[in-house]
Amino acid sequence: KDPDQLRRWRNRRRLNQRDLAYLSKCSQTTIYLLETGRMTTLSGELARRIADRLAVPWEDLFEDRTSSDKPAMATGVRTTGQTERRPAA
Numbered sequence: 001k002d003p004d005q006l007r008r009w010r011n012r013r014r015l016n017q018r019d020l021a022y023l024s025k026c027s028q029t030t031i032y033l034l035e036t037g038r039m040t041t042l043s044g045e046l047a048r049r050i051a052d053r054l055a056v057p058w059e060d061l062f063e064d065r066t067s068s069d070k071p072a073m074a075t076g077v078r079t080t081g082q083t084e085r086r087p088a089a
Helices: 002-012 017-024 030-035 046-055
Strands: none
Touching: 002 017, 002 046, 017 030, 017 046, 030 046
């Protein structure tokens, strides 16, 4: 969705990128890339962790692109027999 939305919610919660990254168990670079729109896919788990830390439903920050016909560059844990929903920024 809109990368600025993530930045606005982070600022509303009075967190800097480093703090949100720490709380979400990712790097500050990841938060920066998401906020600038340079990172367009991420794992469902990370999307949920970020949204949880901001107290926002992940659907308000990210969109689910698992049903898209376009290939995604998403990486993550592969599960056997199940398709993981992967939100995109």
